[in-house]
Amino acid sequence: MTHEFKTPISTISLAGEVLSDESIEKTPASVEKYLKIIKDENKRLAGLVENVLQAAVLDKGQMKFKVQECDIHQIINDVIQSLNLQIQNKGAVITTELNAQRYSLFADRMHLGNIIYNLIDNALKYSKETPQIKISTYSDQGGISISFQDNGIGIRKEDQKKIFETFYRVPTGNIHTVKGFGLGLSYVKAVVEKHTGHVEVESEPGVGSTFLVYLPFINTLT
């Protein structure tokens, strides 16, 4: 985790030193470039702090929920839309099979949007060259299931339970490809469980992963 904090701190510090070092020649364009780096890294740092604070709130069970009627299919489509740039950059193909007959439930829209975002974002990040992601929904009498299937790097059996723990990251030695510090899936689990649901994963290294989220129509929030 320290790596994620130390890099933006070093960058902001270095940009400040370069800007104030009179022996380094600067043009208006280079000053603008360094100021933009400071702003961007500050934003990145603020996001990291926010994540850690959110983890503390999760840990204490103090997360706030605003319950309203939510259209799950609409949320899925909105999240895909918001990830459009990442999808294009990765050359990913996302298909949806939104077959749930009943797809409306009382829940916190923002948190549901966030967990769907986290699961699609992970599928994009932990992928091979061309991510193929399939999002499906189906419903039964009790609730709605949302499945996120990818053809990514997969997760070893021994890591499959641990990935939902706060700050857990699958060990990769010193190979550092995906930034983050292991909060996304613990957040997903906490939000789903607050909605009286559950989340599980099936995965095979080198083949891909499927995350399954089940949300009952009647939950403790309502």
Place this chain on the structure above:
Amino acid sequence: MTATPEEKTKILLAEDDESLGLLLKDFLTAKGFEVQLCNNGKKAFDAFSKGTFNLCVLDIMMPEKDGFTVAKEIRILNKHIPIIFLTAKSMKEDIIEGFNKGADDYITKPFNTEELLLRIHAVMRRVKPAGDDKEEFQIGLYHFNYKSLALEFKGKHEKLTTKEAELLKLLCIHSNNVLDRNFALKAIWQNDSYFNSRSMDVYITKLRKYLKEDPNVQIINIHGKGFKLYIEKE
């Protein structure tokens, strides 16, 4: 390879964070270094294999190949090039592993630029062979000024090329001792290929010609080893 006075110290910089890499490159360039930035370990090692560098500054946690592996592979190709790790990994065991992989120094993020520069200069000073800072040499009746590329004999001045001066300086540092052929080739030509070896022989011939006026000075071939600048003491 030691930079000549005309050459900038060339740094291989491996840093996967785009903004930090860009800033470090700008900063070190502004401080007089020539910097090649690579955004992952694999690219860094490829660049090292193909290019010529005086110093490597490596992050550890990188995509494709981590900094420890890059350092280990660099050490197989080059035992002497200084390597500095610049990393967020600050645990004692990481630092020990860094030095075990052949690092000359280990700097943790966040770092201070003044300290970074001082450490780079300190490492570069340590890597220079004894006598490397010396710029003037007496070779029998000849006086050789490395910095001004001048060889003087009884008021007659010969202007040397940079490579001639580099080679003569190495011979002077090792005077009356054997200058290893491969060491000289790597120090001046960056590798000891057959082509460079023949090129060095041409330079030795030229230096012999410049030094022929003093019978007490000779460049002797030491078969299978290299050359000796023999200066007979009066």
